[in-house]
Amino acid sequence: MTTTFQPPCRLLMGPGPINADPRVSRAMSAALVGQYDPAMTGYMNETQQLYRQVFRTHNEATLLVDGTSRAGIEAALVSLVAPGERVLVPMFGRFGLLLKEIAERCGAEVHTIEAPWGEVFTPEQIEQALARVKPHVLALVQGDTSTTMCQPLEGIGALCRRHGALFYTDVTASLAGNELRVDDWQIDAATAGLQKCLAGPSGSSPITLSARAVDKIMQRAHIEAGLRQSSDEAGHAQPIRSNYLDLSQILKYWGPERLNHHTEATAMLYGARMCAALLVEEGMDQAIARHQLHGQAMAAGLTAMGLELFGDQQHRMHNVVGVYIPEGLDGEAVRRCLLEDFAIEIGTSFGPLHGRIWRIGTMGYNARRDCVFTTLAALEQVLGLFDVTVPAGEAVRAAHRIYSTSTLQDTPHA
Amino acid sequence: MTTTFQPPCRLLMGPGPINADPRVSRAMSAALVGQYDPAMTGYMNETQQLYRQVFRTHNEATLLVDGTSRAGIEAALVSLVAPGERVLVPMFGRFGLLLKEIAERCGAEVHTIEAPWGEVFTPEQIEQALARVKPHVLALVQGDTSTTMCQPLEGIGALCRRHGALFYTDVTASLAGNELRVDDWQIDAATAGLQKCLAGPSGSSPITLSARAVDKIMQRAHIEAGLRQSSDEAGHAQPIRSNYLDLSQILKYWGPERLNHHTEATAMLYGARMCAALLVEEGMDQAIARHQLHGQAMAAGLTAMGLELFGDQQHRMHNVVGVYIPEGLDGEAVRRCLLEDFAIEIGTSFGPLHGRIWRIGTMGYNARRDCVFTTLAALEQVLGLFDVTVPAGEAVRAAHRIYSTSTLQDTPHA
Numbered sequence A, B: 001m002t003t004t005f006q007p008p009c010r011l012l013m014g015p016g017p018i019n020a021d022p023r024v025s026r027a028m029s030a031a032l033v034g035q036y037d038p039a040m041t042g043y044m045n046e047t048q049q050l051y052r053q054v055f056r057t058h059n060e061a062t063l064l065v066d067g068t069s070r071a072g073i074e075a076a077l078v079s080l081v082a083p084g085e086r087v088l089v090p091m092f093g094r095f096g097l098l099l100k101e102i103a104e105r106c107g108a109e110v111h112t113i114e115a116p117w118g119e120v121f122t123p124e125q126i127e128q129a130l131a132r133v134k135p136h137v138l139a140l141v142q143g144d145t146s147t148t149m150c151q152p153l154e155g156i157g158a159l160c161r162r163h164g165a166l167f168y169t170d171v172t173a174s175l176a177g178n179e180l181r182v183d184d185w186q187i188d189a190a191t192a193g194l195q196k197c198l199a200g201p202s203g204s205s206p207i208t209l210s211a212r213a214v215d216k217i218m219q220r221a222h223i224e225a226g227l228r229q230s231s232d233e234a235g236h237a238q239p240i241r242s243n244y245l246d247l248s249q250i251l252k253y254w255g256p257e258r259l260n261h262h263t264e265a266t267a268m269l270y271g272a273r274m275c276a277a278l279l280v281e282e283g284m285d286q287a288i289a290r291h292q293l294h295g296q297a298m299a300a301g302l303t304a305m306g307l308e309l310f311g312d313q314q315h316r317m318h319n320v321v322g323v324y325i326p327e328g329l330d331g332e333a334v335r336r337c338l339l340e341d342f343a344i345e346i347g348t349s350f351g352p353l354h355g356r357i358w359r360i361g362t363m364g365y366n367a368r369r370d371c372v373f374t375t376l377a378a379l380e381q382v383l384g385l386f387d388v389t390v391p392a393g394e395a396v397r398a399a400h401r402i403y404s405t406s407t408l409q410d411t412p413h414a
Helices: A021-027 A038-055 A067-079 A094-105 A123-133 A155-164 A209-226 A245-255 A266-282 A285-303 A333-340 A369-385 A394-403 B022-028 B038-055 B069-080 B095-105 B123-133 B156-162 B211-227 B247-254 B268-280 B282-304 B329-342 B369-385 B396-404
Strands: A059-066 A086-091 A109-114 A136-142 A166-170 A188-193 A205-211 A320-324 A357-361 B060-067 B086-091 B109-114 B139-141 B166-168 B190-191 B204-210 B320-324 B358-361
Touching: A021 A266, A021 B022, A038 A059, A038 A205, A038 A266, A059 A209, A059 A245, A059 A266, A067 A094, A067 A136, A067 A166, A067 A188, A067 A205, A067 A209, A067 A245, A067 A369, A086 A094, A086 A123, A094 A109, A109 A123, A123 A136, A136 A155, A136 B086, A155 A166, A205 A209, A205 A245, A205 B109, A266 A285, A266 B166, A266 B268, A285 A320, A285 A369, A285 A394, A285 B211, A320 B022, A333 A357, A333 A369, A369 A394, A394 B247, B022 B204, B022 B268, B038 B060, B038 B204, B038 B268, B060 B069, B060 B211, B060 B268, B069 B095, B069 B123, B069 B139, B069 B166, B069 B204, B069 B211, B086 B123, B095 B109, B095 B139, B109 B123, B109 B156, B123 B139, B123 B156, B123 B396, B139 B156, B156 B166, B204 B247, B211 B247, B268 B282, B282 B320, B282 B369, B282 B396, B329 B358, B329 B369, B369 B396
Parallel strands: A086 A109, A086 A136, A136 A166, A166 A188, B086 B109, B086 B139, B139 B166, B166 B190
Antiparallel strands: A059 A205, A188 A205, A320 A357, B060 B204, B190 B204, B320 B358
């Protein structure tokens, strides 16, 4: 019957979404309060304070966009980029392509540079493009799960200031699993999601904006009253094209004015708040080290199984590893067997990597020793069923060696 | 400590959001599954089938937009309305103003007609405006909580076809509490939210689109590949300005192609699915009759207390009633006292009604006999504390009389 509801129990070891921390799920089912209830205002303020610690920033403008991580990306770009402005998008995977696509929809003149899938950009490559394009905004993914690569961001903010650009970064897949220092790295806007290292469900997008970014957004909002529909020729004087994702309005809803915008997605806010509270309790350095440790253990286990890892391992995200599908093997059949027999999901891939690699995540609530061992053991068995020769027990032993050298208390959830 | 989380228990009797049905909250905390898990695909299909029944439609294109009800509104308008096209918005409250504002952001040429707050439009008024403006799209709110009015929609669809317009309606506040027949009434697009009569939390927007609406959206999407950024002068040839809210892409994600768009907000989908499942189990006619009954009981109780109701009672939404604040009384002080001493929230109001009326809702999980009696009893006591003379016990007796004449099984949740 439709009102009884019991989803199957899966271990989600793909590139996200992953299993939510049970404390996040419980928070989401807590009693709802009204939109202007003093308790609600308190939760909104706490959420802002918690995400400042997650993003490592003092930005007053740190809040949630009500939608998935993609809503946060579009909110940042539609609010920051006026039609006709230049945006530079260095693309090293599928999510760079998404930034390009969204910036085009915002009416921007988009310029791109490309790195081969499995590599990242050098600062010199980015600086050359900044000097050539002179963009109003640089839009750069930090961790692109399509390739598992993590673009180094330190120093890019300084380059952007030198070349007069605002620096936006999409940290959906990387935040809390890889280092990010919004203030130290002079990042003007960063957006995330809950469904990766934050251990929550998709549906809320934490975002932080520097004072420079807020200034530009508020100037655009200011233009609106006077110039709406009368300035299509002058690119800079066009109002923000979205209402729902207009950060100037959302900022006034979260700020001291508390101006009504949409009805806050209360249950998602409860969940997003808990995601950050758990990270802050654990400590951001510890959370990142935990993701690094379990990612290393997974990679070592896969290698010991005789599989080859994909891409530049020096620049791999901590929380997801790409691994080549053995020659001649039907990767989707293996994934189906893992799901049906072991209830474990690992990721497929798309674009140029489709059919060539699997992507295996160790993130959020599933960045745990037992998840790594269980996944390696299951994959070894399933490869055996498919007549792939795998050295018995080597994967788990290799992961064990990684853990034995670590002093990290690696499963804080246990 | 921030990781312990215990929101206060409130009875939310304002114009929404309201308390979620516990079965919806429980569904939202169920185990997450992957985005392309066969179970997830099944839940998406079930959700579509359930919302067809809620909307009373056979529209294949019936699905969820991942965001609050406002995201659904903007998805409909940004996808349906090309820049430069004419949109007619008959406004009879705050949410008509919102439709106007969003349509303007979409680049539309917006024409409005206005009804005084507390009234609705006659079909003749709407037809005259249709004939004069010749809009591409008529955008009309069904239930506007700012005024508590419910615009009759029957017959408007036929007028729109006669005048060559698509008919979009925002049913966020009215769906499942007031009659809506999408197919019979020839509605081309309708969008809703969970936080009113659907008994869920804000954060997901059910939407349905007629074949005519889908055709137009798909034509616009088709244009994109060839003409992007090259056709700003020809209004009709401009691509959809949003990626996140582009219904052509979202339709392909929900349809048989299952093309990847954003990562579905899984927990919100679980909740939205359960909202519809509970309504379908109850029966739509029964759900609407339940809202009507409890709204009548609340209105009768308030009247018996000596308070005056706001607006045209023949066209009041079943699920919310506006009531004048007695002369000289500080309405906000009364609301604070109700919240602090009785943990009951009733609604303030805005615009021309600010400080003049309270808005009291009986909707979703709170369209229940005990909620009505408790609210009336508490309000009677609080008015007494504020030295307003109220006939003792008359409100509850009047509500009792309403219930005694009804054969409805009025509290299906109990």
